[in-house]
Amino acid sequence: MNAIEVGPLVLSGERFAIIVGVAVFLLGSGVLASRVSARFNGWSTAAVLAGLGGARLAHVAVHWSYFADDPLRALAVWQGGFLWVWALPPVAVAAALMLRERRLMLWAAAPVIACALAGTATARLTAGTEPTPAPAMVLADLEGGAVNLATVDGRPTVINLWATWCPPCRREMPALARAQDAHPEVRFLFVNQGEGQAKVAGWLEEAGLEIDNVLLDRAMAAPRHYGAAGLPVTLFLRPDGRLAKVHVGEVAPEQIEAEIARLK
Incomplete structure (x- = not known):
C-alpha cells in the first residue's frame, strides 16, 4: 500500500x-x-x-x-x-x-x-504496488444480491472503499458515479465500510446518486485484505483481478480517467 x-x-x-x-x-x-x-x-x-x-x-x-x-x-x-x-x-x-x-x-x-x-x-x-489478487470475498449489495470480489469478467475493476460519515468519500462520489456511467467497459464496485443497508441507501437517496454495485462490507474485510489504511481508498485492478494502483484519499475526476486509461 x-x-x-x-x-x-x-x-x-x-x-x-x-x-x-x-x-x-x-x-x-x-x-x-x-x-x-x-x-x-x-x-x-x-x-x-x-x-x-x-x-x-x-x-x-x-x-x-x-x-x-x-x-x-x-x-x-x-x-x-x-x-x-x-x-x-x-x-x-x-x-x-x-x-x-x-x-x-x-x-x-x-x-x-x-x-x-x-x-x-x-x-x-x-510508489510500489504489490499485484495483490482480488479477495475471494462475497458481499451483499443493496438489493440483497451477492457479489464475489474475486470474480473477473475480462474488464478492469475500480473498487472504492468508502463510508457515509467520511467527508472526502462524499465529495468524490459524484465523480466516481460519472466515471461509472462513462465507462461501461470498466467494472465499478463501491464497497461501503461497516454500515448497514438502510444507512447507505438513505444517504445515496439524499445525495441524489444512482450508483450500481454498492456493496456492504460490514466486517471491513476489504481494507484488511489490501492493507489499506483510512478512507477513502480507490483501488484500480487489471482485467485479471490483480491490483495495479492504489489511490489514498479523495480522487479527482482527471485522476480517475488517467488510471482507467492505464488499465486498458
Missing part, C-alpha cells in the same frame, strides 16, 4: 513526497540564510508558495475540461495534481526579484536541487 501513516494521519505517497521535498528545501534555505545571506529567509517562503501555485495552475490548465464546470476545484490541492516542472519558473522569478545578486541566485540552486532529489526519491520509494 503506497501510503504513509503519521500518527492519526494517512498520507498518500505523493503527498508525503511533497512534504519531504518542501521540508528539505526549507532546511537548505535556512542554512543559506544563516551562513550566506538573510535574503534567503523571505525567498524560501515565496519560492514554496510560488512553486506550489505554479505546479498546480499548470495541472489545472492541462486538464481544464475537468475544471471548467467547477473552477473553484482548482483550490482543492488535497486531491493532488501538480506538474512539477512548472514550479521552476516562478521559483526562478522569485529568486531574481528577492535575491537580486547572481552569486545568491547560484546558491539558490542548491536547495532546489535537494528538494527535487528528496521528493523524487521519496515518491519512488512509496
Whole structure:
C-alpha cells in the first residue's frame, strides 16, 4: 500500500513526497540564510508558495475540461495534481526579484536541487504496488444480491472503499458515479465500510446518486485484505483481478480517467 501513516494521519505517497521535498528545501534555505545571506529567509517562503501555485495552475490548465464546470476545484490541492516542472519558473522569478545578486541566485540552486532529489526519491520509494489478487470475498449489495470480489469478467475493476460519515468519500462520489456511467467497459464496485443497508441507501437517496454495485462490507474485510489504511481508498485492478494502483484519499475526476486509461 503506497501510503504513509503519521500518527492519526494517512498520507498518500505523493503527498508525503511533497512534504519531504518542501521540508528539505526549507532546511537548505535556512542554512543559506544563516551562513550566506538573510535574503534567503523571505525567498524560501515565496519560492514554496510560488512553486506550489505554479505546479498546480499548470495541472489545472492541462486538464481544464475537468475544471471548467467547477473552477473553484482548482483550490482543492488535497486531491493532488501538480506538474512539477512548472514550479521552476516562478521559483526562478522569485529568486531574481528577492535575491537580486547572481552569486545568491547560484546558491539558490542548491536547495532546489535537494528538494527535487528528496521528493523524487521519496515518491519512488512509496510508489510500489504489490499485484495483490482480488479477495475471494462475497458481499451483499443493496438489493440483497451477492457479489464475489474475486470474480473477473475480462474488464478492469475500480473498487472504492468508502463510508457515509467520511467527508472526502462524499465529495468524490459524484465523480466516481460519472466515471461509472462513462465507462461501461470498466467494472465499478463501491464497497461501503461497516454500515448497514438502510444507512447507505438513505444517504445515496439524499445525495441524489444512482450508483450500481454498492456493496456492504460490514466486517471491513476489504481494507484488511489490501492493507489499506483510512478512507477513502480507490483501488484500480487489471482485467485479471490483480491490483495495479492504489489511490489514498479523495480522487479527482482527471485522476480517475488517467488510471482507467492505464488499465486498458
